[in-house]
Amino acid sequence: xxxxxxxxxxxxxxxxxxxxxxxxxxxxxxxxxxxxxxxxxxxxxxxxxxxxxxxxxxxxxxxxxxxxxxxxxxxxxxxxxxxxxxxxxxxxxxxxxxxxxxxxxxxxxxxxxxxxxxxxxxxxxxxxxxxxxxxxxxxxxxxxxxxxxxxxxxxxxxxxxxxxxx
Amino acid sequence: xxxxxxxxxxxxxxxxxxxxxxxxxxxxxxxxxxxxxxxxxxxxxxxxxxxxxxxxxxxxxxxxxxxxxxxxxxxxxxxxxxxxxxxxxxxxxxxxxxxxxxxxxxxxxxxxxxxxxxxxxxxxxxxxxxxxxxxxxxx
Numbered sequence: 001x002x003x004x005x006x007x008x009x010x011x012x013x014x015x016x017x018x019x020x021x022x023x024x025x026x027x028x029x030x031x032x033x034x035x036x037x038x039x040x041x042x043x044x045x046x047x048x049x050x051x052x053x054x055x056x057x058x059x060x061x062x063x064x065x066x067x068x069x070x071x072x073x074x075x076x077x078x079x080x081x082x083x084x085x086x087x088x089x090x091x092x093x094x095x096x097x098x099x100x101x102x103x104x105x106x107x108x109x110x111x112x113x114x115x116x117x118x119x120x121x122x123x124x125x126x127x128x129x130x131x132x133x134x135x136x137x138x139x140x141x142x143x144x145x146x147x148x149x150x151x152x153x154x155x156x157x158x159x160x161x162x163x164x165x166x
Numbered sequence: 167x168x169x170x171x172x173x174x175x176x177x178x179x180x181x182x183x184x185x186x187x188x189x190x191x192x193x194x195x196x197x198x199x200x201x202x203x204x205x206x207x208x209x210x211x212x213x214x215x216x217x218x219x220x221x222x223x224x225x226x227x228x229x230x231x232x233x234x235x236x237x238x239x240x241x242x243x244x245x246x247x248x249x250x251x252x253x254x255x256x257x258x259x260x261x262x263x264x265x266x267x268x269x270x271x272x273x274x275x276x277x278x279x280x281x282x283x284x285x286x287x288x289x290x291x292x293x294x295x296x297x298x299x300x301x302x303x304x305x
Contacts, residue, residue: 014280014281
């Protein structure tokens with residue numbers, strides 16, 4: 001049923017392109033949809049994977065790459081930490097099943113982030129575990145880059161549980 | 167090998183047409199157009215028979231002194247027409263069949279592209295590369 005999922009996602013993006021003139025609007029719409037999926041998916045993920053609480057941002061990023069992506073898309077991106085402060089990470093996808101049938105973006109949609117839904121999903125899921133993050137595409141194979149890279153920037157420290165019990 | 171390959175839609179207009187000696191393009195377009203009649207004749211002759219792999223491949227449509235024309239029709243009535251040089255007698259039936267199978271596979275890949283609307287002309291680079299590989303094999 002992987003093909004059905006990929007074809008459905010493709011039809012979704014194509015339909016959004018017909019409805020919105022600007023690429024930014026389509027990207028924003030995909031991000032919102034992803035966010036809504038992510039806030040619901042996180043519970044399913046935590047229930048099925050039964051992972052322990054992550055102690056650091058890098059553990060969280062590893063968890064997303066190795067467990068979540070594997071579970072839902074069947075791929076394992078590699079994680080790299082791209083900042084000294086330790087709150088910026090990037091996931092490098094060498095294989096992206098969502099773009100299996102898409103050869104290249106049409107000429108009039110040069111700045112479309114085809115997989116922007118994934119960014120929204122990650123953002124929504126992290127927010128439900130009280131981790132605010134910004135997720136964007138740093139590189140995209142459909143736009144001519146060598147690999148597809150998703151950047152996750154954690155915005156503030158997770159609230160310390162002890163301080164909340166007054 | 168093949169000197170001209172064409173993909174014709176259900177409504178009998180070309181979705182993709184490519185020929186190797188680019189000077190005689192019009193002659194090949196005309197040949198492909200006339201071969202469509204033979205294709206239609208073969209399809210109607212099949213009637214309501216079971217459509218299996220053997221009957222997708224129509225075989226030699228008609229030979230002329232310079233070249234032979236082969237046809238293949240998909241279940242969605244999209245036709246592939248291939249014109250081969252007659253001087254190349256080494257070409258066997260299964261080779262033609264495998265070329266049509268490759269064409270059919272590339273065509274289904276194009277159909278799966280969400281940005282392609284069925285009925286549009288085919289502008290895919292992967293399809294072009296595959297067709298080139300079939301046409302250049304003799305050189």
